[in-house]
Amino acid sequence: MTTAKHQILIVGGGSAGISVAARLLRNGQSDVAVIEPSDKHYYQPLWTLVGGGQAKASTTERSEASVMPKGATWIRNAAATVDPDSNTVICSDGATYEYDVLVVCPGIQLDWNRTEGLQDAIGKGGVSSNYEYDLAPRTWEFIRDLRSGSAVFMMPSGPIKCAGAPQKIAYLAADYWRRQGVLKDIDVHLVVPTPRLFGIPAIADSLDVVAADYGITVHTSAEVTQIDATGRKVTVSGVGENGSDSMLAFDVLHAVPRQSAPDWIKSSPLSTGDANGYVDIDKHTMQHVRYPNVFSLGDAGSSPNSKTGAAIRKQAPVVADNIAAFLASRPLGASYNGYASCPIVTSSHAMLLAEFNYDMKVTPSFPVIDATKPHRGYWYLKKYGLPFMYWNLMLKGLA
Missing domain, CATH: 3.50.50.60 (FAD/NAD(P)-binding domain)
Known part of the structure; x- marks a missing residue:
């Protein structure tokens, strides 16, 4: 050899x-x-x-x-x-x-097999994920076709790549449904294992406002532990002291696998x-x-x-x-x-750019713009500026 x-x-x-x-x-x-x-x-x-x-x-x-x-x-x-x-x-x-x-x-590594039922469910029956190239377009199909029912967006516990991605798609979907006039007919849930939507309080405050504006029910200190594709429901288990267990029905599920x-x-x-x-x-x-x-x-x-x-x-x-x-x-x-930066898209025209270091201290590249709130300029940066730079x-x- x-x-x-x-x-x-x-x-x-x-x-x-x-x-x-x-x-x-x-x-x-x-x-x-x-x-x-x-x-x-x-x-x-x-x-x-x-x-x-x-x-x-x-x-x-x-x-x-x-x-x-x-x-x-x-x-x-x-x-x-x-x-x-x-x-x-x-x-x-x-x-x-x-x-x-x-x-x-x-x-x-994407560990699809570490969430019960996920591996068999992914890619069909309303279950998709933006974490794979072939699946991201399927996510859009499921979101585009939903006119009423319920949608669940999940984030697993443990380190994952781009920890903001599981909630960004919830905001993009809700924004699309609102523009289509059907958001009022869709019950949207966002399940995160963390105590808040972000580790920096000022940014978490902004995201609370975004989620509330869309009418998204946020389940903190909780994660989806089982997916029943046939029954179209997920089991939600509490994480830590304040988490609680529940069962949620779904017509669309954006799934994020555990990673290692x-x-x-x-x-x-x-x-x-x-x-x-x-x-x-x-x-x-x-x-x-x-x-x-x-x-x-x-x-x-x-x-x-x-x-x-x-x-x-x-x-x-x-x-x-x-x-x-x-x-x-x-x-x-x-x-x-x-240093890390987490561009959190909050609608089809706005984005919040969270930049921070090991101390979770906000370190904005553009100090003139309030880094804790969504802006239109950041959205253009996400879609055009960052890919060009990459x-x-x-x-x-x-x-």
């Missing part, structure tokens, strides 16, 4: 892997390889707008070849095992790759060892806590920031700089402060 050696080996050719590869090559590194099996690359943040009928799925997809940085070696394979003690990654076909520095960023690190990472020495199994890193340097030549960023890392593309944009330069320092035997000087700047290591 093939054995090859690369100075820097990156596992994952998504937002994180491509951004870091581009930066490393710009910084003068010459031997950078990316392990990525998929021939497609997706701009996932727009899938919410696809599910809400505001964008076409095709605009979120490009070929992986078109985003692979010039100068990077693309290994079209899937990582299956990592042995950090021997500095090797073994792929699913048995090919082995050695490295001096490893960057682990394969993204997050890919299984091959969970079972590896790189894992934190807990149920979610993320790569165990220092939250500021992004360096592994036990293997100094291993770094991780993006959704697979254990850093306690929100798992968003905006977080990756701030993590990538830190990882690239710290790899250069490591290879030169210098102390790691770059530090990530936990394809043309971030993936090229320029932003």
